[in-house]
Amino acid sequence: MSTDVADVLIIGAGASGGVAAKHLAENGFGVVVLEQGDWVNQSDLPGLRPEYELLGAGPWHPNPNVRQRPEDYPINLEDSSAVIGMFNGVGGSTVLYASCWCRAKPSDFRVRTLDGVADDWPLTYEELEPFYRQVEFELGISGKGGNPAYPPGYDPPLPSLPINMSGRVMAEGMNRLGWHWWPGYNSIASQDHRHQKRCERYGVCMYGCPQGAKGSTDVALFPDALAHGARVVTGARVARITLDENGLANGAVYFQDGQEKFQPAKLVLIGANGIGTPRLLLMSASSQHPDGLANSSGLVGKRFMTHPFGTSVGLYEDDLEDWVGPTGEAIESMQFYETDASRGFVRGSKWHIIPNAGRPLGMINRFTLGEGGVADEPFWGESFTERMKSSVGHMIEWMIMPDDLPEEHNRITLDDSMTDSDGLPAAKVAYVTGENTRRLVDWNLQRSLEAHEAAGATKAWITNRNNPSWHNMGTAKMGDDPATSVVNRWGRTHDVPNLYVIDGSQFPTATGVNPTATICALAKRTATYLVENRREQEVSTA
Template sequence: MAASNLTAPAVRGERADVVIVGAGPAGAVAAKRYAEAGFRVVCLEQGTWPDYSTSHVADEYLELSAGKPWNPLPKVRQAPADYPIDTSESDVDPLIWNGVGGSAVMYAGIWMRLMPSDFRVRTLDGVADDWPFSYEDLAPYYDRIEADFGVSGYPGDTAFPDITSYPMRPGPMNRAGRMMAAAHDRLGWHWWPGSNAIATEDYRNQGACVQRGACMWGCPNHSKGSPDVTHWPDALKLGVQLITGATVSRVEVDARGRATGVVYLKDGVERRQEADVVVLAANGVGTPRLLQMSADKRNPNGLANSSGLVGKRLMMHPFATVVGVFDEKFDPWKSVWGQPIYSLEFYETDRRRGFVRGAKWNVTPTGGPQAMTAAFPWGGKPIWGDDFHRTVADRLGHSVAWGIVAEDLPEEHNRIELDPSRTDNVGLPAAKMIYTTSQNTKDLLAFNVERAQESLIEAGAKETIVAPMIRETGWHILGTATMGVDPSASVVDEWGRSHDIPNLIIVDGSTWPTSSGMNPTPTIAAFALRATEHAIAERRQQEVA
């Protein structure tokens, strides 16, 4: 049933103090913290709970049992909760999981804070914008979030801000990680044991990792720190009302420009959830899409969009891999999938390289037998033919990759907008992603790919295989509702509050002014906690409808 055909009055739920859209990391953190402070919280999630019981038949069949239900591409998965995203004008395809836990259900668990320099790109390098707060402002929230997500790691990395402890000891570096660490020692390049949201012992709601290497297909042991495991069981005990299968169609505002709640569809019925505060945590595609769908006579270009920047400045972290194939056998799938080790050797700007900013590397397992035939991380080159068996035998258990996360600078022409020709399964406009990789990012990736080849050759690789930029790697979708101090040049302030609508708060990665070169979940979660605690502290001054 199309949303436009629903003419009956919306079913009205009991008014909440806070309504949150999205049950991923940002929404889960906000919901739990509001509930701890005594607020009545309703969270609307268009997907359902992940079903781990049917996705892993047995350890030896993990790759085969992952299949379509666990595919990170919505256009492949085509679950009822997935909305279409037109990527015909994008260099990168988005990877999104719509459901309780959000895309963290399928992330690798790699856990990296931003560096201090990431908050000061304009000051240091004269490009993009500074964040409206510093690393030091966010550091106490990182500490608390790492405890909540069950992070394992080894403190003391001298290339990084001083981290004094992690909740758990790190996962094993494995033979491949130790081999690459030794190569970097010989080269004089930085490396450090990996930090991951993967429990190495029984911890709160998480079980100890048994190193299946299935982190990106949903962890059946609940070792990985995804919010469906780490946050939602506790949030529900605190009284949060989590409504799944709820597709939010618009945020409503009154004549004074204050948010009054949201309208959503569930089971073919249009419903209204009123609240004093509306919190958006629907990711870098879903949040601008919802704001644009909420356009009205007073806001013809979408809500919270007086700056004209809703949907713009999209950043995608273009991703490359370099695989080394070795004579030595080291079974790299017997590990955490996250990052046994990482390197920040080429993270900061060095203008002699011809570009600004840099990239983070992490050792990436290449997987089991089925993964040997996939496009990722093998550069998309077909292997079928006379040499098929030899190629698989060479790769399987004999290969390891550097994954390269490149900082992506914000550009207004990279954007999310509503698709004028397609709708989702309830009649709401689909999203359209328009994204072109900048020359700075291309140059950055090319440089780092060459250095990663040097690293693998130093480690003894007999062959290196390059995937210079992989299309199906859009895990990180950032920047489409940017934060800043100037309302004419940003959508929200440093606390995630809309400049236009004071009781509309955005807490997901769409708020990022720059992308850094780090995996974003830790900072998304830390920012959500910081924004939520500020809203709680300021509740007596909060304007409402």
């Protein structure tokens, strides 16, 4: 047992954990972070090696079932169409993510009011906007202000990164159609910024940035947290959150090197992602909370959402210099983001182009995937070299990111037979893509083929439909009513007054954009609330 009682114990050193640790430590709180992974040494990242794509398909794969590192826990996907992604280590999934940075739109917070489905968030875009701005500075977001798809004020702190040839070619096609597009927003520094170095455009962003340009929280935030006294304990797999005699959270039991240990705390924050957080709450069941900690509503683990995206590829005659980074987001489009009932579904999708820089093996897969592609054309044998020369670097890929509506049967539970290396139950995912999401993706994919045609593609085809992303959301819903939600508008659990959830688990809806910006803004908002209300906050004294 540690004799050092933390003012705040944060479980998980990912996006939300990094934001909260920095803010709370800077404001005088004694912070301890428990992380089941380790620090990532930039010299170990795959992007520095010629075999980086092979490493990214094995020991650096986003799916822990493939990666199978000692710090990973297995996930039972027998009842799921979702292929799960997450990374355990300081920085969490921000170490390997593509760095697309997208705010949710005002309509995302009012889905029930506008469209009669799901639930409204208990806060508005306007309430969250100041916190978006703050974390965008801290994480070195690059982009261009003035996007007409958003209310005024979305002005990233750093200039845009180059949108690359692929972005420019597609932008011209969108102009011909009269459709919205905008240079992409990325958590990649376009110039030296705080702890981040300027992007050198290696194009290996999804294999970890060896330059230190990406706004992963291990690079951008944890140095500040440590400088202000925060302590990060690595290799610490949390088994359960404990309560004192007054029903307040007073710390966590964790395993480190096979030894069971205890970290006491006055206040506990969970940032273990939309799968790890409900897993931990369910593992923390007790006589006081027999169905899982903070689960009086019965919603812990339910309403799992994961952005089942679609992709289409176009083949172009010109060399698009696709070997040039960054990966990130070249351009995005909000043309079809808002509901139009005539389309046969509600809500919409953000489109974005992720350049295929540095992924020749991945591009080969595009030839053998999809509907109407080139799998039936001469490709292997004598045709291989010519086909590769005329195709790799000549392709543009649209990604369709849909708003995935919450459904209670999509859920995270504890597996009754599979365990991790410390004997703790694995997470089990049950997920089926909903009919509204299928219709949404199909409709938008057809429009993306029209965009390829307008941009001058010689051939275009759909490569994926409803391919679940690595965005894990919705399993500890935020709301005002304790009967229909797990946490309140500040992320505080209704059942335990000093236990907070700060990650994407609290999303009432998925939104139609990548979630990291909103996760970070919510964590910043919660941390600010704790600082401003420290005198009123109930804490454990046991």
